[in-house]
Amino acid sequence: MKYIEKIQQSAAYIQEKLGKIQPGTTALVTGTGLGSLTEAVESPESLPYADIPGFPVSTVPSHAGRLIRGELAGVPVLVLHGRFHLYEGFDAREVTHAVRTLGELSVSTLILTNAAGALNPSFATGAPMLIEDHINLTGTTPLRGQNNDAWGDRFPDMRRVYDPVLRELTLRMALKLGIRLERGVFMQVMGPNMETPAETRMYRSMGADAIGMSTCMEAIAAHHMNIRLLAISCLTNKNLPDCMEEASLQDVIATAERGSGLMTRLLEAILKEIPQLTE
Helix, strand or coil: CCHHHHHHHHHHHHHHHHCCCCCCCEEEEECCCCHHHHHHCEEEEEEEHHHCCCCCCCCCCCCCCEEEEEEECCEEEEEEECCCCHHHCCCHHHHCHHHHHHHHCCCCEEEEEEEEEECCCCCCCCCEEEEEEEEECCCCCCCCCCCCCCCCCCCCCCCCCCCHHHHHHHHHHHHHHCCCCEEEEEEECCCCCCCCHHHHHHHHHCCCCEEECCCHHHHHHHHHCCCEEEEEEEEEEECCCCCCCCCCHHHHHHHHHHHHHHHHHHHHHHHHHHHHHCC
């Protein structure tokens, strides 16, 4: 079966089980340790990824692997509770299968969250970081291969991947709530190994403020499909090359879980305002 047909089959199954998705629905992707965001979803209906035809199944224990439909802050949402990573052995198209499916379901706005290590020494651990731009250092892209012109251009412009209106809204909501919000450039690497001190110095010199193993693939695919995009990292640790501390997965998850309360408050405030942006 062709890739496009697999995406369409996934979308058709979701609509069959959850009903027609309202045009203009906002979708969210939860990162490592941020699954508790889903606890705030009201009237949830969910589908395991394993039941959705064509969907990959995450192998990472902290990613539950469920698609949830409900309301968050009174706004209809679809939540991808768990994502797919290149380091699991998936290729870039498989990693972005869920995002492509959201596009087929007419989702107009996508909010990506992730857990990331801070490369900028002035950034606070546990704080959210608004992603203003990204560096894709994985060596691959979900646009590799035959292009589907119905989704987007063969050579999409990448000057404004992250929607400036949504970014400004996020800054206003953080200020209103008294939440410290960092702003910077996110870099995605392949993983799953963490960075060496020498690599950390190189990444910082390239202009990255935070680093992780997800998000850029999804951002490229969403932007290709003309989905408005917002992305926020939860900074779980600091990568300081001259005094590197061990950052185990358990520590990353624990810090992300502690920061999920701030993330939930911020996202709820943002979601309440998104419908007004489209009126």
